[in-house]
Amino acid sequence: MSALSDRLKARARELGFALCGITTPDPPPHLEAYERWLAQGRHGSMGYLAAERARERRADPRLILPDCKSIVVVALPHSPGDTRGPIAAYALGDDYHDVIPPRLVKLVEWLATEVGRPIAHKIYTDTGPLLERELAQRAGLGWIGKNTLLINPKAGSYFLLGEALLDLDLPPDPPLAADHCGSCTRCLDACPTGAILPDRMLDARRCISYLTIELKDAIPMDLRQQTGGWVFGCDICQAVCPWNLRFAESLTPDAALAPRAPAPDLAAELSLSPEQFNAKFKGSPVRRAKRRGYLRNVAVALGNGGDPARRSLCVPALERAAATDPEALVREHARWAADKIKRDA
Numbered sequence: 001m002s003a004l005s006d007r008l009k010a011r012a013r014e015l016g017f018a019l020c021g022i023t024t025p026d027p028p029p030h031l032e033a034y035e036r037w038l039a040q041g042r043h044g045s046m047g048y049l050a051a052e053r054a055r056e057r058r059a060d061p062r063l064i065l066p067d068c069k070s071i072v073v074v075a076l077p078h079s080p081g082d083t084r085g086p087i088a089a090y091a092l093g094d095d096y097h098d099v100i101p102p103r104l105v106k107l108v109e110w111l112a113t114e115v116g117r118p119i120a121h122k123i124y125t126d127t128g129p130l131l132e133r134e135l136a137q138r139a140g141l142g143w144i145g146k147n148t149l150l151i152n153p154k155a156g157s158y159f160l161l162g163e164a165l166l167d168l169d170l171p172p173d174p175p176l177a178a179d180h181c182g183s184c185t186r187c188l189d190a191c192p193t194g195a196i197l198p199d200r201m202l203d204a205r206r207c208i209s210y211l212t213i214e215l216k217d218a219i220p221m222d223l224r225q226q227t228g229g230w231v232f233g234c235d236i237c238q239a240v241c242p243w244n245l246r247f248a249e250s251l252t253p254d255a256a257l258a259p260r261a262p263a264p265d266l267a268a269e270l271s272l273s274p275e276q277f278n279a280k281f282k283g284s285p286v287r288r289a290k291r292r293g294y295l296r297n298v299a300v301a302l303g304n305g306g307d308p309a310r311r312s313l314c315v316p317a318l319e320r321a322a323a324t325d326p327e328a329l330v331r332e333h334a335r336w337a338a339d340k341i342k343r344d345a
Helices: 002-014 031-039 052-059 096-115 132-138 186-190 208-214 221-227 242-250 274-280 285-303 308-324 328-344
Strands: 019-023 070-077 121-124 159-166
Touching (some): 002 019, 002 070, 096 159, 221 285, 221 328, 285 328, 308 328
Antiparallel strands (some): 070 159, 121 159
C-alpha cells in the first residue's frame, strides 16, 4: 500500500495541493487541551464549537464515518500576508470552501479507480467537526506553532487545510514530533491584542480574525484601536514568523486563491448597498462577515488610519454612514470612528 500512498500524494500535487499526508482516525492527541480551551470560554461566541455532538465527533472521527480507516490531509498554498491588511491573504481570492472540496472529490475518485471499488468518504475543509491542525500534525505536515497555526519546516504556514475521511486502510505517515519554534516569541510580541497566550493557545475573544469575522456584535471598545486597519482576518502572527520569512516564497500560491483585485478604497466601501456587497464579494470568503460586519470593520479601520490629516478626509463618509446606514451596528462604529479622527486631529 505504500506505493499506492506515494501515487496518491503525487496525484494530490497534480491537483495543486502543496502538502499531503495520511493519518489514522484515532482520537486527537491534544483533545484534553481543546476541552480545557472550551471550558475557559476562549472560543467566545462560537457556540458551535462547544456543541455536545460536535465535541463528540472531534474526539472520535469514526463517529463521522463509522468505517473510517484513514484520513488524508492536504494543504493548499495561498499568497503570503503582511502586517497591515486590510484583508487576510487567504481571503483575497476565491473562497477556499469552494476550491478545496471539489479537488478532494477528484482525489477520492482517482483513488477509487486505483483500488477498483467505490470508497466511502467524508470531505471537509474548516466546516466539519475535526481538529484539523491536530490531524495535519499527526499526518506529518508540520508542527503546531506558538501562534497556534500549523507550520511546515520547508513551507511556512501560508496554506489552507482539507481532509478526506476514507474507508480505505492506508499506511499512516509519521507525525512531525519536533517543535521548531524554539525560544522565538515574535508572534506573541507582535499580536496587537494579546490574543496569543504563552500556553500555546489562542484567546479567540481577543483575536483580530475573530473580531472581524466571527463576532457578530459590536467590537469591544477596549479592542477597537488594536484592530488597526484590518477589515477581514489578520496575518500579523504569520507575517512575522521566521519560518514564513525564510520559506514562504518556496511555495507557489494556488491560482484560485490569487488576489481578485487591489486593496479596496475603504471610504468608498461604506456606501456599498446590500446588493452591491453581495455582488462584489460573490464567491469570496469576505461574504462570511456579511455586509453589516464588513462595514463595521471598515469604519473601525478608517478610524484607526495612520495619518490624521488623511483620515480627516474620511470623516464625511463616516458621518454619512453614522446617520443613514440601515444597520445600527454600522452606524455606531462609524460614529465612533468619526469621533476618534476628530479627537486625534
